Amino acid sequence: MQERFFIIREGDSITFGGVDMGGRGKILHENKNIVVIKFPAGKHFAGRGFQGYHSPSTYVLEKDQAKPGWGSLIVSWANKRK
Numbered sequence: 001m002q003e004r005f006f007i008i009r010e011g012d013s014i015t016f017g018g019v020d021m022g023g024r025g026k027i028l029h030e031n032k033n034i035v036v037i038k039f040p041a042g043k044h045f046a047g048r049g050f051q052g053y054h055s056p057s058t059y060v061l062e063k064d065q066a067k068p069g070w071g072s073l074i075v076s077w078a079n080k081r082k
Contacts (some may be wrong), residue, residue, distance in 0.1 A: 003073040005061060014068060021054060036060050
């Protein structure tokens with residue numbers, strides 16, 4: 001089953017509804033079928049006061065033509081330090 005995300009646009013930044021990506025994303029490329037979003041590194045709360053960390057990541061989503069605002073994950077990758 002494909003992962004699906006609800007894309008929330010706020011000015012020139014992007015968030016996924018109900019998903020903490022560590023910060024607001026930026027659109028790298030968009031056309032009528034796909035959108036490429038890059039998220040920065042960031043901290044988030046994992047619950048019970050524990051902090052988690054997100055490395056910078058990039059998501060390629062296929063836009064859902066039947067449900068505007070929704071996208072299905074095609075590929076994603078994290079840009080981790082080595």
